[in-house]
Amino acid sequence: MQKILLLRFSSIGDIVLTSPVVRCLKTQLPNVEIHFLTKKTFASILDANPYIDQVHTFDKDTQPLKQVVKALQKEQYTLLIDLHKNLRSWYVARQLGIKTIAFNKLNLQKWLLTQFKIDKMPHLHIVDRYLDTVRELNIKNDDKGLDYHIPPQDYIDLTILDQRLTDQTFIVFVIGAAHATKRLPASKIKSICKMLPKELIVLIGGKGDREAAQIIETAGNQVINACGQFNLHQSASIVDRAKVVIAHDTGFMHIAAALKRPIVSIWGNTVPKFGMYPYLPSNGPKFTIIEQPTLTCRPCSKIGHPQCPKGHFNCMNQLDEATIVEAVLDILDNN
Template identity: 50%
Template sequence: MKILIIRFSSIGDIVLTSPVVRCIHQQIAGVEIHYLTKFAYRDIIASNPYITRKIYVKEDLTNVLKELKKERYDFILDLHNSIRSFLVRLYLGRPSDVVNKLNIEKWLYVNFKWKVLPDIHIVDRYLEPVRKLSVLNDGKGLDYFIPSADYVSADHLPLTHLHGFVALVIGARHATKKLPLWKLQRLCSLLPLPVILIGGPEDAADGLILSAADPLKIYNGCGKYSLNQSASLVKQSKYVITHDTGFMHIAAAFRKKIISIWGNTVPEFGMYPYFSNGHMEPGMVENKKLNCRPCSKIGYEKCPKGHFNCMNQLEEEHIIAISHTF
């Protein structure tokens, strides 16, 4: 049997499809799994041993579609559910099914605060379409595979961090999903362990400001490492503090202790840290007293109300208190 899985983006969403890949591989004898994603996210699946063929696309799908047409897939699993993924399924003309993203229910929650979303994680929604193939959730959580070449050895870390550190993920795609810089500064000052800041090149300037307060305690890793190298640092950390972002799910794949910080989005959307059966629950920090949350299922560049109380009213001491339970 040959199956095509479609998920074009983004980091966290692709990581969240990993149980589907594993379960299909382990429960269907002799299956071939092909995975279609954007070239920009190739590192996430490049080392996944359960995927037979990885197909990366940039902007133009034309040449890729011609190649995929030759494969004559037995089943197409669309885990993106977008116009683009629909066009792929339409062109290939093979048996397929699609994830229910519950966009109507999310829209009602965002715009009217009607809580009609079912209490089901996105991972379990991803697995629903493959039940017809007799594939079930194995309860083993997420996967993330780091190639050996991308492992960051302790020799490359500051001496102050060799006996343990906190991975603090300071970035997020949208500003309303991030703690303000002044709150991150205070959080860093209160943390009892050395800190490694995790983020991309776009977070490097904020990382420089944060690390300047205490260069021995706070190491700015933002923009210095690739995605997989940063994931290696997350894996080596004592615990992880993160916004609602892709590294939250990478940390969950490594079964790390996680404190997740929520701004304009909410865990009820079904994309909170997902662990294997019996693993610890994450510490989720959010302001539940606001009637404006959630204001978006994705995020904004600034608070629509102007007050940003979903983040500004969070207490750093509460985050520290959770860390003391680890």
């Protein structure tokens, strides 16, 4: 039996993006056992995945990595696949002392793009780069896209939010993002919602998005505020039933792609050239990219900032609300 340990420590979107690798390994290799090591905070993303035999976690306060690695040494893995490639993953590989296949994060290419706007990135999605990492195992892309598995107990009754959701189609607008420069200002989201008066719009976000959601919901009674009310899986269960999902460059954009939802993808300081745009099967729903491609200051970061380094935030402020609305209506009209 082969026993493989995969490493991807964070975050939500990055872990979801590894799901095709997990699935293809499990379904294409004979007699294989798949284990996954991640931070405890993100373990719930993987717990319901039927292609993973065991999830291992670490936490700096309750489960230090050094302690977890000692337990992993007893597992007798035959291969380690490092899809994170940082100092911690190097430590795990060194301590286990087994054959390791490591993902190339292309940090130099990302640095050239953010600092000098020199594009040396491959025209390849990060999922395809993940799959290239395990090519020597004769693993092939099955073109089934991403996976996200919602436990049955987390599939919420939509009438908890609004009775109208039982018999009307609706849009999900994921208003949050970990970094401010990835988020549309609340005033622009409100404007977009006002331009869609006939469509039910459910706002998805965390507790930190409640203030913005309170501004946005004044756009009209078609806006239903679900921010900060549900856990990750429960929020995903709402996304799973949306007719279209509007999302920034965030983990929920990738969850929406995994749930095979049509997506309007809004980009601020980051760019699709990093290879992390929505990843959908070739016969699946479509996505639309909304960005300001002519700004010479984009991308200013591969992740994001708490505020615009230039002070103008033109990457979001110059986006046309009508263009976003048109993209949403086009999906609604053709699905």
